[in-house]
Amino acid sequence: MLEQIARRVPFLRRSGLVLGPGDDCAIFRPRSSRSDWLITTDLVLEGVHFRPQTHPARAVGHRVLARGLSDIAAMGGTPRFCFLSLALAPWTGRRWLEGFLRGLAALANRFGVILAGGDLARSPQVVCDIIVCGEVPRGEALRRDSARPGDQICISGQLGGSACGLRTGRGRAWKRHLYPEPRVALGRYLREKLGATAAMDLSDGLSLDLHRMALASGLSAALQSEPPLYPGATLEEALHGGEDYELLFTIPAGTALPAAHRGVRLTRIGVMKEGRPGAVRLGRAALKPGGYDHFRGPAC
Template sequence: EPRFFLVSLAVTRRTGSDWVDAFYRGMLRLARRAGAPLVGGDLACGEKLVCDIVVCGAVPRGTALRRDGARAGDAIYVSGRLGGSALGLSGGPGAAKRRHLRPEPRLALGTFLRERLGATAAMDLSDGLSLDLLRLCQASRLSAAITAPPRFPGASPEQALHGGEDYELLFTVPPRVRVPAEFEGLSLTRLGVMQKGRAGTVLLDGKRLPPLGYDHFRS
């Protein structure tokens, strides 16, 4: 549950006040929807435009969904359709562009996974399914076998597998849990299963899936 957030913004001398006002209006609009007030931060002038945002939330003790809780045999699911943000970044029009510029935080779904489905592990897809699923597998010391994920209309298979910034939720549940086909109009698709094996290995239709998502520290 979001509680509050802080913003530090450095603008250049060429940055107009109209831009700053519009920036905060858009940010506060989303914050109101999430119920998270802006409680502080910093505003400065610098050589480049720089912004960092810290969001703080709360969860009942011992119930946080982490990457390291998956167990062998757990089913792997993903929300929504993947590749839309990558498509929008590459010049895709309309819905794809909006998907890239205005991602939707899946807050209600996260609560549903924790309180109703008993999810064992979860994370958002910020760096691409191929890389983020590897990270979940490494944290849980397991491997995974999946099929191709559902694609955003117009997205390529590569964009769905490796494109980042979709911010959909990747999660695992015990094998006997019945997961609905959708949650509040958002599709929930089974991708595969967590398995014993070399930690971090991900198989797509039986073949090793290379982690070609966005690695911030790759040289």
């Protein structure tokens, strides 16, 4: 569908736009600026991304902003300000709005992010769209299309926690689902210290997101080990479950990967290779992209 849009609307690189659609963020370079600016937009919809019966208002507010912050993190940037478009449904009251804002504000304050504007409306169902703008030194944003053959494929954290939480509806995994943690400090570390060659966030599941990174980089990906499982998660959930918001990244073959960064585990799971662009193998078997895709429906 993006291709269909692309045919109609010009996607040219001008007006200071360095990178258009297809990555976690667009990159905008103001004239004579030492910084590039990252811009990302994410929808959160009632009935699609959350259900009023199960998701507390505070968690909805948190997740709205966390999605945008995670996109900035994935490019090694520092989030600066955001815009919130919010349509409230008839069932929401003052208490719901208070909770929503409490969740959003707590995360915004923690990362020093300013609410710069937005739009408000009423609608049959709750609709949120968050726009987050972040800063990165000129030309240094981590992209998903720049992995090289031989690069090590790595991930942060343990996978499948969010999908497991959504299945069980309780315990630590449920909290993990409700309050994902954007890996902002890790993203900067990957860019500044580890010399990562490519990065993206795991929003739609490892199998689908790794497929996308490999495709964008014109490479194939060989997973040599299964990803670390979140306690209680199945391998299926770790491979295909969405909304973990961990980082997927590549580092040069010779670079040593530390075991962790600020308490977040880092794991090497495979290697990028020349081959059919976008193909992903786990051991000897092909791993089909099975993560969440809005236009195919949920995988778990």
